[in-house]
Amino acid sequence: xxxxxxxxxxxxxxxxxxxxxxxxxxxxxxxxxxxxxxxxxxxxxxxxxxxxxxxxxxxxxxxxxxxxxxxxxxxxxxxxxxxxxxxxxxxxxxxxxxxxxxxxxxxxxxxxxxxxxxxxxxxxxxxxxxxxxxxxxxxxxxxxxxxxxxxxxxxxxxxxx
Amino acid sequence: xxxxxxxxxxxxxxxxxxxxxxxxxxxxxxxxxxxxxxxxxxxxxxxxxxxxxxxxxxxxxxxxxxxxxxxxxxxxxxxxxxxxxxxxxxxxxxxxxxxxxxxxxxxxxxxxxxxxxxxxxxxxxxxxxxxxxxxxxxxxxxxxxxxxxxxxxxxxxxxxx
Numbered sequence: 001x002x003x004x005x006x007x008x009x010x011x012x013x014x015x016x017x018x019x020x021x022x023x024x025x026x027x028x029x030x031x032x033x034x035x036x037x038x039x040x041x042x043x044x045x046x047x048x049x050x051x052x053x054x055x056x057x058x059x060x061x062x063x064x065x066x067x068x069x070x071x072x073x074x075x076x077x078x079x080x081x082x083x084x085x086x087x088x089x090x091x092x093x094x095x096x097x098x099x100x101x102x103x104x105x106x107x108x109x110x111x112x113x114x115x116x117x118x119x120x121x122x123x124x125x126x127x128x129x130x131x132x133x134x135x136x137x138x139x140x141x142x143x144x145x146x147x148x149x150x151x152x153x154x155x156x157x158x159x160x161x
Numbered sequence: 162x163x164x165x166x167x168x169x170x171x172x173x174x175x176x177x178x179x180x181x182x183x184x185x186x187x188x189x190x191x192x193x194x195x196x197x198x199x200x201x202x203x204x205x206x207x208x209x210x211x212x213x214x215x216x217x218x219x220x221x222x223x224x225x226x227x228x229x230x231x232x233x234x235x236x237x238x239x240x241x242x243x244x245x246x247x248x249x250x251x252x253x254x255x256x257x258x259x260x261x262x263x264x265x266x267x268x269x270x271x272x273x274x275x276x277x278x279x280x281x282x283x284x285x286x287x288x289x290x291x292x293x294x295x296x297x298x299x300x301x302x303x304x305x306x307x308x309x310x311x312x313x314x315x316x317x318x319x320x321x322x
Contacts, residue, residue, distance in 0.1 A: 036320060
């Protein structure tokens with residue numbers, strides 16, 4: 001790589017942070033686009049479908065629809081369509097909840113677990129390739145910074161105005 | 162802030178990079194959500210509308226519709242709707258191009274420039290608040306890392322396994 005480091009003197013913090021945000025957004029979109037393309041090409045699937053399988057893979061007992069929506073932060077409607085399709089494909093099942101006639105839990109089938117495992121390995125590989133410029137230590141440090149950022153964002157809900 | 166640093170030994174690089182990506186995506190979405198809410202609350206506008214004004218603000222001579230789409234990486238159709246609305250509101254105008262009867266350029270009006278300037282100041286302030294955990298030097302360093310990442314992503318178009 002022949003990257004010329006940016007040697008100009010620092011601008012005002014707000015300018016540097018704005019530049020950081022714009023780069024951040026751009027990188028995040030690039031990575032997401034590549035992941036979408038790879039999921040489509042290699043598994044004929046989408047990122048939200050993968051996200052649903054990933055969420056379910058962490059809960060052997062299953063999740064309520066509202067919990068899946070919460071994980072995805074997309075509308076219930078969307079999740080319903082995705083879950084219906086994954087059920088048709090035999091990757092998950094709906095099971096009724098003891099003592100609550102209206103509720104049901106969504107759970108991966110054996111095939112769903114296996115399919116998710118294959119996709120997760122590929123996903124990790126793609127991310128590993130794209131982020132190979134960060135060694136393990138840098139990746140850890142930056143992830144910790146982002147965790148701290150996330151915590152501070154969650155702590156001040158809308159200072160509005 | 163009372164953030165407990167992550168002291169576990171490093172995992173395999175691919176795991177650390179995966180964790181980094183997940184945090185990265187989460188932070189990027191949180192910030193975007195806050196920006197959307199703030200734009201709505203304070204300017205009754207949206208992020209794509211702001212992005213169109215921002216793109217136009219950098220080109221005093223105006224941009225073709227296709228160039229605006231390129232900047233936004235959204236469909237032409239979308240951009241058309243946004244440009245129509247911004248034109249109705251008097252923030253931009255379409256001007257015809259000398260020597261090319263079918264083409265037209267989109268350009269900010271004086272009012273559009275003023276409105277964008279107000280929104281840009283607010284936007285920078287919101288970003289500055291959210292990223293205040295990064296000082297100017299860290300912000301610069303991280304932005305440079307992301308620039309390098311962007312460059313390396315652009316350099317290897319689909320190693321499609």
